[in-house]
Amino acid sequence: MTTATMNPAALTADWRDFVALTKPRVMTLVVFTGLCGLLAAPGHIHPVLAFTAILCIALGAGAAAALNQWVEADSDGLMKRTANRPLPAGRMDRQSALHFGVGLSFFSVILMGLALNWFAAAILGVSILFYVFVYTIWLKPRTAQNIVIGGAAGAFPPVIGWAAVTGDVSALPIALFCLIFFWTPPHFWALALYVRPDYAAAGIPMLPVVAGERETRRQIWGYTAIMAVAAFAPVLLRLTGALYGTVALVATLLFAVLAFRVFSSLELDPAKMKAERALFRYSILYLFILFGAVVFDRWMLA
Amino acid sequence: MTAQENKPVIDEAQIRARQQARAKVLALALGAFVILVFAISIIKMTGKG
Incomplete structure (x- = not known):
C-alpha cells in the first residue's frame, strides 16, 4: 500500500x-x-x-x-x-x-x-x-x-x-435586526472573557485583550441596557402585543441578572469564570425565546 | 512545525474511500437540488408562489 x-x-x-x-x-x-x-x-x-x-x-x-x-x-x-x-x-x-x-x-x-x-x-x-x-x-x-x-x-x-x-423591509424586521445587533456584544464578550488567552495568543484585538477584563465587564453591562431597549422596541412601537412583551420582560430581566453577575465579578482565571459561561449559554437561549415569542405573538394578533 | 509537516499522512485506500463518500454526498445533494428546482418550477408555473 x-x-x-x-x-x-x-x-x-x-x-x-x-x-x-x-x-x-x-x-x-x-x-x-x-x-x-x-x-x-x-x-x-x-x-x-x-x-x-x-x-x-x-x-x-x-x-x-x-x-x-x-x-x-x-x-x-x-x-x-x-x-x-x-x-x-x-x-x-x-x-x-x-x-x-x-x-x-x-x-x-x-x-x-x-x-x-x-x-x-x-x-x-x-x-x-x-x-x-x-x-x-x-x-x-x-x-x-x-x-x-x-x-x-x-x-x-x-x-x-x-x-x-x-x-x-418594514419596521419589525428592522427592530429584530437591532435586537440581534445589540445582543451580539454582551453575547460575544462573555465568551471572549473566558477564551481571552486564546485571542491574545492569536493576536486578535478582542476587547478583553486590548482594554482588559474590567472594561469588558463594564461594556457588557452597558450594551445589555441598550439591548433591553431594543428587546422592548417591538412592543413600544406596537409591532407586537402583550405576549411578546411579557416574554421579553421576563427573559430580559434574567439576561440582566446574569450580565450584572458578570459586571460585578472580579474573577481573573478563565477556568473559574462560571458567570461568564452562564451568560454566554443563556444569551443563545434568550434569542431563541424572544424570536419564538415574536412569531407566536404575530400569529395571535393575526 | 511547517504547514506541510502538520498535514496528516493518509494511505491510498483511505483516499479512495473518502473520494467515494464525497461523490455519494454530492450525488445526493444534486439529486435533492433537481427535485427542489422541479418543485419550484411547478409552483411558479401554477401561480401558487
Whole structure:
C-alpha cells in the first residue's frame, strides 16, 4: 500500500469537514432567526418556497463561515478553541475551502433570487460580503469594536426571511435586526472573557485583550441596557402585543441578572469564570425565546 | 512545525474511500437540488408562489 505524501488533504478532505466548515452550530441560530422573520412577515408563501428561502439563508451563512475560516486559517491554528477546524488541522487545503465558500455564496444568492425575489437575494449577498470583508478581513484584526460593528452580519437573517415573503423591509424586521445587533456584544464578550488567552495568543484585538477584563465587564453591562431597549422596541412601537412583551420582560430581566453577575465579578482565571459561561449559554437561549415569542405573538394578533 | 509537516499522512485506500463518500454526498445533494428546482418550477408555473 502506497502512502500519499503530496498534499493529501487537498484530494481527500472528508465531506464532514466541508460540513464543519459551515459552522453548523452557529447556523442553527441563523436559521432560526431567519425562519422567525419569515413566519412573522405578513402574507403567505408556498411551503416549498419558504423551505428554499431558509435553505438559502443557511447556505449563505455556511458560505460566509467557510470564507471566514479560509481567511483565518493561520490565526485559528494558534487558538485552542479553533485549532481542530479542518484548515488549521491540515485536513483540507485552503483552495478547496475558498472554492467551496465562493461557490456556495453564489449558489445561495442566485437560488434566492430565482426562487423568491432579488431584494431578499441582494440582502443575503450583502450579509455574506459584510461578514467576510467588513468583519473578518477589515475589523476583526484591527479594532476591539470588531464585533460591535461586525455584529450587523449576524443580524441580517430575520430581515432576509421577512424580505423573502414581502419583497420589502418594514419596521419589525428592522427592530429584530437591532435586537440581534445589540445582543451580539454582551453575547460575544462573555465568551471572549473566558477564551481571552486564546485571542491574545492569536493576536486578535478582542476587547478583553486590548482594554482588559474590567472594561469588558463594564461594556457588557452597558450594551445589555441598550439591548433591553431594543428587546422592548417591538412592543413600544406596537409591532407586537402583550405576549411578546411579557416574554421579553421576563427573559430580559434574567439576561440582566446574569450580565450584572458578570459586571460585578472580579474573577481573573478563565477556568473559574462560571458567570461568564452562564451568560454566554443563556444569551443563545434568550434569542431563541424572544424570536419564538415574536412569531407566536404575530400569529395571535393575526 | 511547517504547514506541510502538520498535514496528516493518509494511505491510498483511505483516499479512495473518502473520494467515494464525497461523490455519494454530492450525488445526493444534486439529486435533492433537481427535485427542489422541479418543485419550484411547478409552483411558479401554477401561480401558487
